[in-house]
Amino acid sequence: MLTEQERHEIDEEVAAVRGHARAAVVEALKVVQRRRGWVSDDDLRDVAACLGMTPAEVDAVATFYNKIFRRRVGRHVLLICDSVSCWIVGYHALLEHLRARWGLELGATTADDRFTLLPVACLGLCEQAPAMLLDGELYGNLTPARLDAILATHE
Amino acid sequence: MPAIIIDGKEYRYEGEGRNLLEVCLSLGFAVPYFCWHPAMHAVGACRQCAVKVFTDETDTRGKIVMSCMTAAADGMRVAIHDPEVADFRARVIEWLMVNHPHDCAVCDEGGECHLQDMTVMTGHVSRRYRFDKRTYRNQELGPFVHHEMNRCIQCYRCVRFYRDYAGGRDLEVFGAHDHVYFGRFADGVLESPFSGNLVEVCPTGVFTDKVFKEQYARKWDLATAPSVCTLCGHGCNILPGARDGTLRRVRNRYHHAVNGYFICDRGRYGFQFVNSEFRVRTPLLRDGGTLRAASADEALARVRTVLAEGTVAGIGSPRASVEANYALRALVGAERFCHGLPEKEFTLLEALVALMRSARTPFPTLPEVERADAVIILGEDLANTAPRLELALRQAARIVPDELEAAALGVLPFDDAALRAATQGGTHPLFLAVTGATSLDAMATARCRAVPDELARLALAVAHRLDPSAPAVTDLGADAAALADRIADALRTAKRPLLICGASAGSPALIAAAGQLLRALDTAGTAPMLRVVAPACDSMGVALLGGISLEEAARADTLIILDSEQLSAAQVAGATHIICLDSLLTEIGERAEVVLPAATFAESGGTLVNSDGLAQRFFQVFVPEGDIRESWRWIAEILGQPWANLDALLAEIAAELPVFAPMREAAPPADYRLDGQKIPRQSPRCSGRTAMTAHVSVHEPVPPDDPDSPLAFSMEGASGQPPAPLVPRFWAPGWNSVQAVNTFQEEVGGPLREGVLCRVIVPAGSAPPAAPVPPAFVPREDALLILPAYHLFGSEPLSLLTPGIAALAPAPYLALHPADAARLGVTVGSMVTVTLGETALTLPVVPREDVPRGAGLLSVGLVETPDALPAWGAVRGGAHA
Amino acid sequence: MPDLREYAGAGGYAGLRAALKMTPTEVQGMVKAANLRGRGGAGFPTGVKWGAVPLGPAARRPKYLVVNADEMEPGVMKDRLLMEGNPHQLIEGIIIAAHAIEAEHAFIFIRLAYREAAERLRRAIAEATAHGYLGENILGSGFSLDIRVHRSAGRYICGEETALLNALEGKRPIPRAKPPFPQTVGLWGQPTVVNNVETLCNVPHILRNGPEWFRGLSRSADGGTKLYGASGRVRRPGAWELPMGTPLREILEAHAGGMEEGYQLRGLLPGGASTDFLTPAHLDLPMDFASVMGAGSRLGTGTIVVLDDRTCPVSLLISLEQFFARESCGWCTPCREGLPWVVRLLRALEDGDGRQEDIARLEEHTRLLGPGRTFCALAPGAMEPLQSALHYFREDFTRHVTERGCPWRKELVV
Ligand SMILES: Cc1cc2nc3c(=O)[nH]c(=O)nc-3n(C[C@H](O)[C@H](O)[C@H](O)COP(=O)(O)O)c2cc1C
């Protein structure tokens, strides 16, 4: 069940797209994801109802995007850039460090639900490669030490 | 005629604004394709249809283009057999095969798979991809369609048909890149009444026929013959396939003007009564209290005795062929022949015929319906009464820019995605004047939901606005008056307005009002098109045949009844002797003195007159086991063989009843020969015929003779393409799938070669019947006006014998407006008793906002209704389910 | 980031004031004369693009201007810097462009990762609206415009302008066929222009200083300056606004500080992941559309990715092609099925499972996924680095086969 607040936010998105309710679908999914971390089947049905769409229609869009999570994720989602610039300057080393020091595997969530690690395409932070997106925040110039410091603040 | 140069040779081609693929296919070139579909046009996704075009004769390099996304143009130079582009096409197949499971041997589509055909056509033979394939989980999609996603080649046709073309909203494409999935949000029954078309639309074995799967046979092992669906009045052309004495499946048989490429799920799956355990396979005779099997001679002797007793009446059937009805009429005499309908229902049919004859504009074919630019529907819930027409109206409602507009926008007239992007789901005016919610509501410009008399008043009000000499409706409410203004304006300004009216609301007043409206539109100078909806496959046939009413016939001592399943036992309760010509043992049959085993549509041939007044021939598909014969043949036996074969019977009908004279043209006569030979019902590859009878004899049996048609129960015979009405299967060298239909058309998407449109009801501009303005509807305190509500799955009795259809049919109900429910003190799920005449029905209540105040919608077909509806019914509530 | 006061104080919004005094056609004329070419990658002349939009009272309305701020091509970060650094410059460009095509609504389609940029833009839009630069009757000119920021949810294909329109409509962002071009059938079927962020950031300056001034900034035939960037093993990765046509060497050496200690330049992608490799032999090439094209590559986005001698080119291609395979929309066959095959072939080479014919298969794919054979430009773009790598680094591919695996990886192990 969506909360009053979520419903309200979705309604606002719908109002903002002036008569094209469907155009609010990505924002509506993000409204849900913002609080719940991911979009469950039940949430998706609720979103569909708000937009006058069928669940299939919403899911057709939701599953296209890679930052709408249709599966449960951990408390923090770490998207590590595996595109060229980062690949060249240290992606592999970071990945290895995440595995060795933090027990993070690509595509997996830690047993304590603390982190989900996913690969992501270029984050547009190439001049600060290697980079990652952690809970929506961009971090560049990563080194193992800097990574440790950042992750430590994410309980 | 423009010309095009293909592989160095010049060809003339037909048609402006067509794409290169259609032109090449129409010229007989084998250009492979997947995502393009002649009814759904091009999107350019699969890249299979690549050809090369050259700018001029000096251009030797050329450019690879997708033929489906390229407009053919006069003087264009094209190469199909250029090595570079031929290689590209083979590589496209290779890519599609990367994840395809190569499970042809166990795949239902094998042997009629477009992907197989295209693979062979492009010459891709050996596998170079050496890595893993991806796999998917399949979904459970309900009783009709089987899902096998691993075979998917992502042509997007399924969603384009289901969602874009048919308006379904529960099948979608999910995911991205090489992980796209076509299915539902979750397992569950596909909601669209056209879901079965996925089986034909899918070019490989992702969506296959689940019913067929239960007793599967390869395509080439099925005996097939051209047939016509008998499950509603529309008369879609079908290709039933039988093997080993059972009917296994029904597929669409392309007919440009009637059903195009698609049929509904009732038509596709509702055939299982043919194989029913309740079939009567030998004559049954009453001995004392029970029916026992008897020989034909014995039964016929008894029939003759019974017919000699007392007054006799013959009860025909709007679900039987013209020939069967006529034969019965010949047996009992015109004045003792009943058309099979209660007086009220027959009056409606007569009114429809009169309405059709009052038209001045030719009746629109299916493509013409699809191009209507303003539509008003009077009283029909089309998805449930004429589903194929509903699908056509979905296309009509959709705005498609005409060629000039498209050109101004830079849109290619065959680019489906661009057309949809340009029009953004915009719709033409579509007005619904109906008794409840319908599937077209979401597309409608405006709708009026009211009891039939009110709908008639609205139609008359519109007519008056278009033609002041038409009677005025003086006491119309403000809302209705405003709606009438809107409708009149939209129809007046339309270029191709279409009026749809039928019998299902049960209202002669509404049909009369439609006549007024049609005439008014004509007076207003709009050349209105008319499409009529009749309830059963031969309603119009019996309407033309005429006869006494069921009420009158039922007073006879002795009744001989065709297809008694359409009657209730109560309707014939007064008769002393009953003879049934039935394919199924019915309640009436159980009381009969003789039951003669009658052939179903699949075991017989004949002619049906559809809603549109078209006479269409259907042919026998297989020879049934037992003593089953065509009804008309049984009658011929009783009469001492007056007709040697169907043609002889047809000749007599034409001579006796000139209205039916054109009917003989519906198909070539039995002595027609193609290249001097009969046309085989079986494919030349038909296997295992000898094996099937090996326990009896190792010699292949002599195929039974077919005196009634130029078709043979054999795989031997002519191999060429027969005239359209005789096409028993769509096959051409290299084209084993249903897509072979391209090679049978005059041009792609057009009529079949040597097709016929044989009209027995024609627009004659005769005066429409007078349409007095009905008084405004006044709800009653003590009763509801009970109106019929139809269900695609449920309101047609024979198709209910298909288990999947029975499973999807709703439970009987009475729907009424919540305010009426409150007034009557009934709530959801509680039971009410509706008293109609003598009969009291107890039904669960469904409160629904869409039901007009003072009315009740009663599901028909699911409960036996004693009276023709609408009728006032006293409603008593209170009981609990 | 300058706020509105600072921006206006430094001459900001003067271009807009000038534009509002002109007719749309005159504004288009200025931009055409300036020879501004699109900075989104394809280099289409901006004024010409605008010129295809129907103008005047007979034109269908509403019309839309859509800003492409999706920027998901690997190696590209220039638009983020522009939006974070000076959002008002973009907003001014948007208003002028909207005026030039008589659009009443604008959308900024920005990728999800650019949260900071999106927030700055929203703030700047609010400021501009409060000061009468946006909203009803802008600066009393009678022209009205609103701007909405749409944040995407991650997919490179959304940057393809027609896929972007589908995305904005809430549909699956697969590309649309062209024709029809967005200028006639665009967002919700209405006339629409899609422009890149950087393209629009040039516009205020053209209006303020005139087309001659703009052309004069350039060291080549293409007008203006360009935001060049460099990433990879260079000393000072970053982005710099330089005259159009600045030679590669100057960008890499003077601005990016040359290669990092211990690394040699082996090759470079001049304008993002979907451009062909160039080599040290091309260092004197002026970075403008025609020159880079002449050298067999594309200027693309002008953001250079540097390949060093200690990175395996095959491995780098895995990253590149995996990106494209993952970001394929799944609509057309060659891209959807061909790219994953390419990735698997590259992986096989890298993992020691490669065969000689795999190289031929890769080469074959570069031909088969070329322009016109796929539905949109994603797959042809994906083939550019591969085809040039097969050309320039052929030896490395062969060694992967003959040495049964990646030579670089072995070095690492040692
Ligand atoms: C796969 C693909 C991705 C693209 N991504 C972007 C992008 O992120 N940003 C962009 O401005 N243009 C991108 N483009 C180019 C756009 O389609 C379009 O040409 C551009 O936005 C036009 O703007 P301009 O004329 O101002 O350059 C992409 C093109 C393709 C084929």
Ligand code: SF4
């Ligand atoms: S090339 Fe084809 S599959 Fe690839 S992104 Fe473009 S349209 Fe989609």
Ligand code: FES
């Ligand atoms: S049929 Fe032309 S691209 Fe699919």
